[in-house]
Amino acid sequence: MKISIQINEGPYQHQASDTAYQFAKAAIEKGHEIFRVFFYHDGVNNASRFTMPPQDDRNVVNQWAELDIKDADGNPELVVCIAAALRRGMLDESEASKNGIDGNNVHPAFRISGLGQLIEAGIQSDRLVVFGD
Amino acid sequence: MATKKFMYLNRKASYGTVYAIESLEVVLIAAAFEQDVSLAFIDDGVYQIIEGQNTDSIGMKNFSKTYHALGDYDINKLYVSAESLEERGLTEDDLMPLVYEDEDDDWAEKPSVKVVSNAELSKIMSDQDVCLSF
Numbered sequence: 001m002k003i004s005i006q007i008n009e010g011p012y013q014h015q016a017s018d019t020a021y022q023f024a025k026a027a028i029e030k031g032h033e034i035f036r037v038f039f040y041h042d043g044v045n046n047a048s049r050f051t052m053p054p055q056d057d058r059n060v061v062n063q064w065a066e067l068d069i070k071d072a073d074g075n076p077e078l079v080v081c082i083a084a085a086l087r088r089g090m091l092d093e094s095e096a097s098k099n100g101i102d103g104n105n106v107h108p109a110f111r112i113s114g115l116g117q118l119i120e121a122g123i124q125s126d127r128l129v130v131f132g133d
Numbered sequence: 134m135a136t137k138k139f140m141y142l143n144r145k146a147s148y149g150t151v152y153a154i155e156s157l158e159v160v161l162i163a164a165a166f167e168q169d170v171s172l173a174f175i176d177d178g179v180y181q182i183i184e185g186q187n188t189d190s191i192g193m194k195n196f197s198k199t200y201h202a203l204g205d206y207d208i209n210k211l212y213v214s215a216e217s218l219e220e221r222g223l224t225e226d227d228l229m230p231l232v233y234e235d236e237d238d239d240w241a242e243k244p245s246v247k248v249v250s251n252a253e254l255s256k257i258m259s260d261q262d263v264c265l266s267f
Contacts, residue, residue, distance in 0.1 A: 006265070008152075008267075040155065040159075041151055041152065041155055042151075083155075083158060084155060114162070115158060115159050115162040115163075116162055116165070116166070118159060118265075119139075119159070119162065119163045119166045119168070120166070122137065122139060122262075122263040122265070123135060123137055123166065123168070128263050128265070130264075130265060130266050132266070133152075
């Protein structure tokens with residue numbers, strides 16, 4: 001089955017991202033395809049490459065990165081909503097330079113894109129599963 | 134591209150959290166994909182379409198007028214939970230008079246809002262291909 005996931009909550013504050021990760025991992029192990037993971041609302045904070053949890057805790061961002069969810073051309077399918085990201089101070093290299101900001105924090109396993117990617121995931125996938133409050 | 138039935142489920146009031154406005158942003162983008170779109174307002178989500186919203190004293194953008202634009206995007210199925218209204222001491226008269234122009238009926242102006250019981254709403258939800266919950 002082709003599955004997409006929407007994550008609406010930030011890491012550590014809320015279980016949504018952890019549960020979604022466990023779900024995605026189990027689905028892949030069972031032979032399903034994760035077409036796309038879309039990060040929305042505070043969920044965009046799951047893409048920060050500056051995330052530094054204490055050593056005895058899981059690293060939510062790296063966990064997602066290690067799942068290595070990509071399309072056939074090798075582009076990341078961990079997708080961060082651009083509008084939600086920019087208003088929360090999440091920028092990739094291109095958005096940082098476009099807006100004259102001297103740094104960027106989006107992990108390279110993720111990419112920033114528009115809300116259309118969420119709708120497209122809903123259209124293309126057999127299931128779209130939403131994690132959040 | 135295939136057409137699917139998308140429902141946007143709005144469960145939270147407009148300004149206490151970001152869900153309402155960011156849900157509306159998804160709905161407006163989704164309109165460009167020519168899918169079969171409906172919205173449901175349940176729990177505190179019914180406050181999103183209450184008439185006479187004023188945000189002057191909280192320093193936040195009043196985005197309630199945007200709901201009036203939904204009709205122009207062919208989004209004209211807005212279901213409101215009767216029980217959620219009643220639990221909050223509200224009636225249909227407290228809601229914004231949201232309308233659309235029916236192209237199959239000489240562009241007659243018709244109401245977009247439909248108050249339904251939770252039982253009816255769950256039936257409508259089970260007919261959907263995709264339910265996005267906010």
